[in-house]
Amino acid sequence: MIVRFGYVAMSALLPNASPSKTMTATRFSQLADREAALRRLERLAEENLHNCMRLLRHNSAHDIQVFRFSSRLIPLATHEITAGWNPMAVLAPAFAEVGDYVQQHGMRTSLHPDHFTVLTSPRDEVYQYSLRDLRHQSGMLAAMGLDERAKCNIHIGGTYGDKMTALHRFCERCGKLDPAILSRLTLENDDKTYTALETLETCEKVGVPMVLDIHHHQVNPGNGEQIPELWLRIRETWDAAGIPPKIHASSPKSASMPKAHADYVDPEPLLTILKIIAPETPALDVMIEAKSERTKLCFN
DNA sequence: ACCTGTCAAGTCTGG
DNA sequence: CCAGACTTGACAGGT
Numbered sequence: 001m002i003v004r005f006g007y008v009a010m011s012a013l014l015p016n017a018s019p020s021k022t023m024t025a026t027r028f029s030q031l032a033d034r035e036a037a038l039r040r041l042e043r044l045a046e047e048n049l050h051n052c053m054r055l056l057r058h059n060s061a062h063d064i065q066v067f068r069f070s071s072r073l074i075p076l077a078t079h080e081i082t083a084g085w086n087p088m089a090v091l092a093p094a095f096a097e098v099g100d101y102v103q104q105h106g107m108r109t110s111l112h113p114d115h116f117t118v119l120t121s122p123r124d125e126v127y128q129y130s131l132r133d134l135r136h137q138s139g140m141l142a143a144m145g146l147d148e149r150a151k152c153n154i155h156i157g158g159t160y161g162d163k164m165t166a167l168h169r170f171c172e173r174c175g176k177l178d179p180a181i182l183s184r185l186t187l188e189n190d191d192k193t194y195t196a197l198e199t200l201e202t203c204e205k206v207g208v209p210m211v212l213d214i215h216h217h218q219v220n221p222g223n224g225e226q227i228p229e230l231w232l233r234i235r236e237t238w239d240a241a242g243i244p245p246k247i248h249a250s251s252p253k254s255a256s257m258p259k260a261h262a263d264y265v266d267p268e269p270l271l272t273i274l275k276i277i278a279p280e281t282p283a284l285d286v287m288i289e290a291k292s293e294r295t296k297l298c299f300n
Numbered sequence: 301a302c303c304t305g306t307c308a309a310g311t312c313t314g315g
Numbered sequence: 316c317c318a319g320a321c322t323t324g325a326c327a328g329g330t
Contacts, residue, residue, distance in 0.1 A: 116309040
């Protein structure tokens, strides 16, 4: 089995390379000249994309081929306050540079809209916001010139007191998504609501790949179903994707805070799973979610 | 240089 | 019905 490791958005080894520099909406609204403020947002976005390039070169130098972009490359991109603003033309060269580099180096990249993107919500404004954000995130990958193998990963969302209804709403809304967005979508089991099995069943229903988070599964295990017994089905959700399955790895901060992420990743549980699934998994990508530069994995 | 409170957004729990 | 927890990097204002 060929395993590639990657990480999320920013590096502890590369100083002053944030790809998520921003401006608060309050600050934006305090600037008298709206056009000048918008130009400033565009400059921030260019800086973020520039730092992305630095991160990608750093990755290349360290043989890291898996990377998740910051979801906040363009500050206030989908905020009401910037309504009518479309920075994509100005940013096209910077996005293209990132995408070209990714393709030249055979990297696998993704985006993860944050937890405000909730397709299950019964509130229409939340649903509309979520659609807007998915369009935006998908649009950034498209602006990079990356095809649908560059994924947008989300969680299913909340239950609102009735999981079956929420799941029904989710599937219905997936069916209505623009094919360009649906073709980039992946779903990940979360740490308190939708278990690995429920997420898998939903992935099978709507026809998108599943990202298995082994830490989330540990703290939200459902009825005790084990990863090895689910794995073949999870792997199959990736069969048509043209890329290896992806899993997320992080470790509990402590016994009293099992859901919080530790600064490092304990390799043992991960290695145990990798050994079990290896025979039926020729290739796998592992996203490490950890803060410490000390995180190292050493094995053969 | 360092510290602390605040920030666009959602959901769930418990009072 | 409302406050607080969850979680989180970066900003903004203070020392």
